[in-house]
Amino acid sequence: MQDPNEDTEWNDILRQKGILPPKEEEITENEIIEMMEDKIHKANAGKSYEEMTLDELDELEDDEDERVLLQYRQQRIAEIKKLQQKEIYGSVKEISGIDYVKEVNEAGDGVWVVLHLYKQGIPLCTLINQHFAQLSRKFPATKFLKAVSTTCIPNFPDKNLPTIFVYFENDMKSQLIGPHTFGGMNLTVEDLEWKLSEIGAVKTDMEEKPKPKQRTTLTISSGRENNDDSSDDDY
Structure with missing residues (x-):
């Protein structure tokens, strides 16, 4: 059975002829x-407080x-409607030099752009790309991009990789250049989220800066381990 309140041309004709009642507002x-x-x-009731x-x-x-x-x-x-209008990304897009102006400089009003320059075979670049995938889903209003460094900037030195450029409305807000900036392979997704939140590119729900990740040192010795509790009598 057809819904009399449905917006169709046939229902409009029937309403004009009085066959269907006017649509409920x-x-x-x-x-x-x-x-x-x-x-x-x-x-x-129009009373004042005194009354x-x-x-x-x-x-x-x-x-x-x-x-x-x-x-x-x-x-x-x-606020939610305004935010939903901006939540149009949610993934990491790969670009090249010819896309730079359109994707970065012309991203639009109110849009933060985070671009990772990387190269295959550099472990820290691979790690950051993995972190980008997580952060892009968590912060869909931020535009996350990645590009092979030399496709955007010819002869870009590998020693500067990874590099992250952060833009807002065609204005570069920050540059994170080189492995020392990220703390090497100890970089966690929380660390990167905090760095980007300090710049303003994302709005983190973390209340404080993540604590440094503890480094574990593995000592390998030749022969048997030196153990004060052991003696030749054990063998």
Whole structure:
């Protein structure tokens, strides 16, 4: 059975001829909020604070709390909608030199761009690309890019790899150049997230800087291990 409220040309013709009733108008969320605020206003009956009883003041306090919550909810809805409009990435895109201007310089208003220059065969570059994959999913409003270094900058020295450029609205905000900047292979995804949050490229939910990862040292000796508790009598 066809829905009489469905938006189709046939239903429009039937409504024009009076065969179908007019389509029911949907109540928007803003209209609901306005109705609630109107209800709160009427409940006060136009009285001043001095004219109200203690019970009426208690009711007013409850109504004021409800009004504040409604305003906060409306504000959060607007913020979420604005954020959702920007959440258009969610993955790492590979680019080359010919894409640089379009993908980086012309990324658009309010868009943070994080570009990783890398080269195959460099372990730390591989690690950062893995971290980028995780961070791009966590922060879909940020544009994560990667490019083989020499495809973007001819003769870019390998000693400067990995390198990360951070842009905002065609303005370079930061450069992270060389393995020492990242702490070598001890770099965790949390470390990188914190670095990018300090620049402003992502909004982290971490409350403090990650603690340095403990390095473990493996000692290999020839023959049997030196153990004070052992003696020749054990053999």
